[in-house]
Amino acid sequence: MHVNVVCYLRVSTADQESGLGTQEEVIRQKIKSVGYRHVIETFIDEEVSGDSHVEERPGFKKMLEFIRTYNKNNAGDPIREVWVQTRDRISRQVDMLGYATVILRSMGVEIRATEESQEQLVTRIYDILGEEELKKYREKRKYGIKRRIGEQKIMSRPPLGYKIENGKLIVDEEMRPKLIEIFQMFEDNATMSTISNKFGIPRSTLAYIRKNPIYKTGEYYWKGKVVYKVEPVIRPGDIQERDDDDFFS
Structure with missing residues (x-):
């Protein structure tokens, strides 16, 4: 039985070696080698820094909305994975990577990177951060946003x-x-x-x-x-x- 997946690509103005075409090619080759995957959609953020908040990116936000809707309408065969070339395509910051991981996991979706196994990725995030630290981070960020708006x-x-x-x-x-x-x-x-x-x-x-x-x-x-x-x-x-x-x- 196949696994439904989506791909996420991100490039910033500073990226030279990891353009959109390169990322997509590497991801699709890896998915093909792993096998039993069906790519539903690909989402892109252009000229977006790896330090930005994931929920401020148009492509990432669109991906989250798409997954929520798709999985609601296809509960028997949902999207289960988001594929990226490397984990820094999600974020260069460990806490933000953890934040994105928790959001996706709440929808039953795991992050898969072509150059790092899922087990290594999840272990690294939770060894450093953990669920409790993520909660603290979100509260701190919420307060900071209110202050900056004011x-x-x-x-x-x-x-x-x-x-x-x-x-x-x-x-x-x-x-x-x-x-x-x-x-x-x-x-x-x-x-x-x-x-x-x-x-x-x-x-x-x-x-x-x-x-x-x-x-x-x-x-x-x-x-x-x-x-x-x-x-x-x-x-x-x-x-x-x-x-x-x-x-x-």
């Missing part, structure tokens, strides 16, 4: 077009003209490929920019809620709305 400080890497000054988000004025041009191209219905080729920005990043309200309203969201406001990149009058009558004339 001080209107950033909780993750700044969105493209912003930078951090004294712990707070401010507009990167050097990037503002480029973002205005990008949003103008959105308004003009330019394709993601066209914009990506012009500015050298991945399409996944462009999709994130387009849907993030911070650029137009300054609203900073955390866990689906507006927690504070900053200066928006796009100001009134920066974008010329397309006149559909002129477009079709």
